Amino acid sequence: MSLADEARAVLARNDTGLFVKPSQRLYPFQWNWDSALVAAGLAAVDPERARTEVRSLLLGQWADGMVPHIVFHPQDVEYRPGPELWGSDSCDGAPALPTSGLTQPPVLATAVRIVHEAAPDQAFVEEVAPALDAWHRWFHRERAVEGSGLVAILHPWESADNAPRFDRALARVDVEGVSRIERTDQAQIAAAERPTDLDYRRYLAVVASLRACGYRPAAPADAPFTYLDLPLNSILAAAEDDLAWLQSEVGVDPSRAEAAAAGLRTALAATWDEEAGAYRERDLHGGEGVTGTVADLFPLYAGVPDERQARRLVDEHLLASDRFGPSPSAPWAVTTVSKSSPAFDPRNYWRGPVWINVNWFLVRGLERCGLRAEANELRRLTLDLVARSGFSEYYEPTTGEPLGSREFSWSASLTLEFLSEP
Numbered sequence: 188m189s190l191a192d193e194a195r196a197v198l199a200r201n202d203t204g205l206f207v208k209p210s211q212r213l214y215p216f217q218w219n220w221d222s223a224l225v226a227a228g229l230a231a232v233d234p235e236r237a238r239t240e241v242r243s244l245l246l247g248q249w250a251d252g253m254v255p256h257i258v259f260h261p262q263d264v265e266y267r268p269g270p271e272l273w274g275s276d277s278c279d280g281a282p283a284l285p286t287s288g289l290t291q292p293p294v295l296a297t298a299v300r301i302v303h304e305a306a307p308d309q310a311f312v313e314e315v316a317p318a319l320d321a322w323h324r325w326f327h328r329e330r331a332v333e334g335s336g337l338v339a340i341l342h343p344w345e346s347a348d349n350a351p352r353f354d355r356a357l358a359r360v361d362v363e364g365v366s367r368i369e370r371t372d373q374a375q376i377a378a379a380e381r382p383t384d385l386d387y388r389r390y391l392a393v394v395a396s397l398r399a400c401g402y403r404p405a406a407p408a409d410a411p412f413t414y415l416d417l418p419l420n421s422i423l424a425a426a427e428d429d430l431a432w433l434q435s436e437v438g439v440d441p442s443r444a445e446a447a448a449a450g451l452r453t454a455l456a457a458t459w460d461e462e463a464g465a466y467r468e469r470d471l472h473g474g475e476g477v478t479g480t481v482a483d484l485f486p487l488y489a490g491v492p493d494e495r496q497a498r499r500l501v502d503e504h505l506l507a508s509d510r511f512g513p514s515p516s517a518p519w520a521v522t523t524v525s526k527s528s529p530a531f532d533p534r535n536y537w538r539g540p541v542w543i544n545v546n547w548f549l550v551r552g553l554e555r556c557g558l559r560a561e562a563n564e565l566r567r568l569t570l571d572l573v574a575r576s577g578f579s580e581y582y583e584p585t586t587g588e589p590l591g592s593r594e595f596s597w598s599a600s601l602t603l604e605f606l607s608e609p
């Protein structure tokens with residue numbers, strides 16, 4: 188079987204018909220950026236199925252525009268923490284389907300553009316562009332942090348869960364009275380490869396505080412965790428460009444999305460740290476975020492760096508062997524935490540392992556910044572990794588060992604997307 192056929196077979200096995208689960212048992216509902224990345228990968232091989240994926244995710248959209256991070260389509264499965272954690276049925280503007288009260292990085296407009304470029308369908312773009320626009324507007328209305336030009340995440344689940352960059356911000360969250368809950372992930376994956384129970388108690392404490400205000404604090408700074416996450420802002424900037432492109436395709440005025448993309452880019456550019464040769468995040472309640480994670484490189488994805496900055500990002504970080512790049516002792520890249528960071532842990536979830544979606548964003552960023560040879564090299568390395576280790580959730584960078592859930596949907600779909608590129 189070819190790699191593409193294997194990838195399609197994984198997606199078929201995870202497909203419920205309505206949506207593709209991120210993986211069979213570990214994540215049995217519909218997750219937001221997972222579905223967008225599935226749609227992007229299906230674009231070239233089954234565009235109609237890709238459109239279904241987009242439509243099913245949008246069934247979970249809230250009246251104010253938010254597209255939630257999990258949509259709990261009715262299913263007979265065991266998953267905890269499930270819909271009862273969120274209580275969306277008693278929130279204003281929530282849809283009839285139970286959902287979470289948070290969102291995730293908005294890759295959906297980018298995915299819809301990829302689908303439309305592969306198989307143009309004007310009516311489909313006309314159908315979904317208003318929903319995408321409403322979601323993007325929601326970010327700027329509900330999550331804008333005054334004076335920063337950026338939007339905030341209010342929970343680590345809105346980006347890369349247990350990434351070390353959130354450690355300090357999470358350590359301030361009061362877990363008094365929040366007890367340990369039963370988690371279905373623990374019966375499936377080794378504890379050393381997943382967030383700890385203390386992490387989970389902190390996640391639940393943040394959810395409880397947000398739930399008390401219907402997940403809509405008066406301002407982002409009122410939430411216990413408020414973080415100016417570079418991946419989410421970079422993904423939103425690129426998605427605004429892609430939405431503007433889609434709107435132009437169907438004769439809708441793209442000026443709001445264009446202006447939003449330009450504003451985000453200017454704000455992201457201002458986070459450049461000349462001394463470090465990388466970008467810097469902010470933890471709104473604690474000043475500087477923790478550095479040395481792949482987030483420091485993410486404005487590359489939105490085409491923010493100039494030529495000199497892009498060169499430094501690549502030479503001093505992304506492909507540097509002692510940091511995120513391949514080295515003789517750790518040939519698999521890009522690591523999600525720098526190998527020079529004291530927080531680097533090669534087996535633990537977002538704390539070091541290689542993730543296929545991160546590589547996909549970085550390959551696109553390298554291309555966007557004109558670094559074609561480097562983009563090709565990272566694409567080749569990523570395809571080698573999946574060919575050798577399968578479509579896993581994440582990978583150990585020294586051995587390439589598959590970790591987390593096996594048969595993980597976005598690892599399969601992004602392989603298809605990589606293979607479809609000329």
Ligand code: 9WN
Pocket residue numbers: 209214218219220221344346347348372
């Ligand atoms: C919590 C589904 C999701 C991804 C996230 C990833 C993980 C869940 C978890 O799985 O999050 O939402 O159990 O940790 O961090 O990026 O969307 O694949």
